[in-house]
Amino acid sequence: MAISIFGLLEVMLLFINAVAILNEERFLAKIGWGRQAANPYEQESVKARIVNLITAVSTLMRIPLIGLNIIVILYLVVLG
Template sequence: MLLFGFGRLIYVTVLLINAVCVLSEDRFLARIGWGRSQPEPGFGSSYDNSSVKAKTVNLITSVRTVMRIPLILINAVIIIYELILG
């Protein structure tokens, strides 16, 4: 008996991406020390991208930027699917 099917895997993935996109850098991430320490890098300088924390913050920012519109559409499709087929 399959307890964890492909549909549930899609639901879990969408919920995790929703959770990442909802995180606010100003309200939540900065409080736990995961915000960007520099507002803008100066000319010739860059952010410190070598630490795991900096890479994770960059990943969160990238996911939030790239998945904004597709996530709205995916959530709408899942809501309509659940309403029609339950």
Template sequence: MGLWTLLEGFLLLANGLAIINEDRFLAPRGWSFSDFSAGQTKSLKGQIIGLIYATQYMRFPLILLNTICIVVKLVSG
């Protein structure tokens, strides 16, 4: 497993976190943004909620990174 494969794995994980729907998936399980802003930012749950929302706000850089990854895959064979 090389560095490129590891970076692709992190990109896939970020893509998965970016498409999670709050209303359908997070809120029924108590992982909504209102729970995050209630002062639980120090807990593990609060940090995971923060990571999910950070990736959702970074969708345009994710689109750029996905495009770069696709181009590299097409060029390299």
């Protein structure tokens, strides 16, 4: 099984899709990773940075991800 650049890009796209669809109220807050669970005085903690990254990806990357997913799906349908 050969690993290609497109395969790595596809894995990254799937990972970003997974992060973008995480719902804060349904999933993240239940495991203690919601924005309310992050202590405002610990802005430099790893947990606070990951929570901020998840929030940023879900809000900023929503529209570009739709376009990227359409391009990848069309590429895979046409070229296999």
